[in-house]
Amino acid sequence: MRQSELFAKTIREAPRDEMSRNAIWLTRAGYVHKEMAGVYSYLPLGLRVIKKIEQIVREAMNRIGGQEVFLSALHPKENWEKTGRWQTMTDLYKIEDESDRELALGATHEEIITPLMATHINSYQDLPFSAYQFQTKFRHELRAKSGLLRGREFIMKDLYSFHRDQTDLDNFYKKVGESYREIFQTVGIGEQTIYTLASGGTFSPYSHEFQTLTPAGEDQIHICAKCHTAINDEIIAKHPTCPKCGGAERTVQTGIEVGNTFQLGDKFSVPFELNYRDETGKMKPVIMGCYGLGISRLMGAIVEVTADEQGLAWPIAVAPFRAHLLSLGSDKDTAVQTQATNIYNQLTKAGIEVLWDDRVVATGVKFTEADLLGLPYRLVVSARTVEKNLVEVKKRTVDEIKLIPSQKLCALIG
Ligand SMILES: [Zn+2]
Numbered sequence: 001m002r003q004s005e006l007f008a009k010t011i012r013e014a015p016r017d018e019m020s021r022n023a024i025w026l027t028r029a030g031y032v033h034k035e036m037a038g039v040y041s042y043l044p045l046g047l048r049v050i051k052k053i054e055q056i057v058r059e060a061m062n063r064i065g066g067q068e069v070f071l072s073a074l075h076p077k078e079n080w081e082k083t084g085r086w087q088t089m090t091d092l093y094k095i096e097d098e099s100d101r102e103l104a105l106g107a108t109h110e111e112i113i114t115p116l117m118a119t120h121i122n123s124y125q126d127l128p129f130s131a132y133q134f135q136t137k138f139r140h141e142l143r144a145k146s147g148l149l150r151g152r153e154f155i156m157k158d159l160y161s162f163h164r165d166q167t168d169l170d171n172f173y174k175k176v177g178e179s180y181r182e183i184f185q186t187v188g189i190g191e192q193t194i195y196t197l198a199s200g201g202t203f204s205p206y207s208h209e210f211q212t213l214t215p216a217g218e219d220q221i222h223i224c225a226k227c228h229t230a231i232n233d234e235i236i237a238k239h240p241t242c243p244k245c246g247g248a249e250r251t252v253q254t255g256i257e258v259g260n261t262f263q264l265g266d267k268f269s270v271p272f273e274l275n276y277r278d279e280t281g282k283m284k285p286v287i288m289g290c291y292g293l294g295i296s297r298l299m300g301a302i303v304e305v306t307a308d309e310q311g312l313a314w315p316i317a318v319a320p321f322r323a324h325l326l327s328l329g330s331d332k333d334t335a336v337q338t339q340a341t342n343i344y345n346q347l348t349k350a351g352i353e354v355l356w357d358d359r360v361v362a363t364g365v366k367f368t369e370a371d372l373l374g375l376p377y378r379l380v381v382s383a384r385t386v387e388k389n390l391v392e393v394k395k396r397t398v399d400e401i402k403l404i405p406s407q408k409l410c411a412l413i414g
Helices: 021-028 044-063 077-082 110-118 166-186 233-238 295-306 334-349 363-373 406-413
Strands: 032-036 039-042 074-076 093-096 102-105 129-138 153-163 193-199 206-213 219-224 230-232 250-265 275-277 283-285 287-294 323-327 354-357 377-381 390-395 401-405
Touching: 021 032, 021 295, 039 044, 044 129, 044 153, 044 166, 044 295, 074 077, 077 102, 077 110, 110 153, 110 287, 153 166, 153 295, 166 193, 166 206, 166 250, 166 287, 193 219, 193 233, 193 250, 206 219, 206 230, 206 295, 219 233, 230 233, 250 295, 287 295, 323 334, 323 363, 334 354, 334 377, 334 406, 354 363, 377 406, 390 406, 401 406
Parallel strands: 193 230, 323 354, 323 377
Antiparallel strands: 032 039, 074 102, 093 102, 129 153, 153 287, 193 206, 206 250, 219 230, 219 250, 250 287, 275 283, 377 390, 390 401
16 A cells, blocks of 8 residues: 555543543554544555554454354343343443433443344254354443443443353363464464453353553452462452462552453353253353454553554554565656555555555654554665665564565565
């Protein structure tokens, strides 16, 4: 894509109403636009990051057998009354339509997927399976001040699994944990993201969270000095010593909860009568698990971990474009223009996504913006390089600049 055609512009000054690093950099770089506290629109570059993350997660979910669905965002009140959460879930958005009918804006989807599955599951032969979606969720957050980390409207992947018994759920639950670990590795924050024990669901002693450790995190995580078992602050009172090794020494760090996994047991199958017939003809409640992964929050967490003093610095797998091509000098410099066009075509043909800063602006502006936008490779073509058909290549996170022949570019950055 040519940068001259990109409508989203960068902003020189940090926005006054943003406190968090992720919101400041993403706004300044023209990735997102804040509509109100905790509510953001995604602009072309920001949406490309979201779609990259979604695709990584989608492929991971498909590998463990998940079937993709897209459930409704408007929920009937009756469903939420059936589980009691119309009253107890304090951050549920409730709305009324013109015929005075009350509705909820989906904060989570157990109240939709469980009755839906009751119309599809009959026998033990229908089990097990799992279904997931990417969905905009709504939560009435009172302290929505952390940019993409804590939204009132946010994008989430939620997976639900359905089993005949606890053993089958346990096996799948483990698989999801492994799949999440791979996802966080792929998006570039695997090292900073740890598996954490959290206060339990109703049917298991613990639920689990994936916490990305960064000073921007809002959760306190206690980490055993001996075996590195991590426990969320909420349950630490129950465990004066480490539940794994018995050690008493701990360090406390702050984390961003980027994923969570819960064993639901029959908590939702009972009220919605989601039952199956076993081999002997006996009716039994379906055993469920649910597994969340915040897509927009993950984007914010990646920024918190990777951004530096100059701006964003995307890991390759989630970068909106792999390369940022800068052509320097006047647009009348036909030699530079020709070389830039050739490189752009060569990369595009090889399937390497490239943003070409083809604008006629000062060189300093191009370099500053390249750092701000944070694409993994910066490629510079100028009067100096063009004679020998060379390109200046610099990685966003490394100071070294390499001069390489144009024709070797694909092999180097592809
Ligand atoms: Zn321990």
